[in-house]
Amino acid sequence: MLTVTEGARQNLKETLLSFTDNREMGLRLSMTEPGRFGLALDKEREGDQVVEHEGLNVLFIGLDMVDALQGTTIDVRDAPDGPQLVISRR
Secondary structure (H helix, E strand, O other), X not given: OOEEOXXXXXXXXXXXXXXXXXXXXXXXXXXXXXXXXEEEEEEOOOOOEEEEEOOEEEEEEXXXXXXXXXXXXXEEEOOOOOOEEEEEEO
């Protein structure tokens, strides 16, 4: 099971709203290279795992990513250049 903390959900919402106010859009998590993930604006696709925050779909995770993220937590941490999302194993 994937866990997304409250802080990460809030950060995802803020990030999403900084790019669009279209409520059909969300951020899609994808692997950009082995061990590295990225986010891109996208619409929900059939089979997506959807993470919501305050009534807004903030994160879409495709079936191809669900297995890779089993047993992980998405959280937000402060970094010198601002908040960053991090994925860690429990």
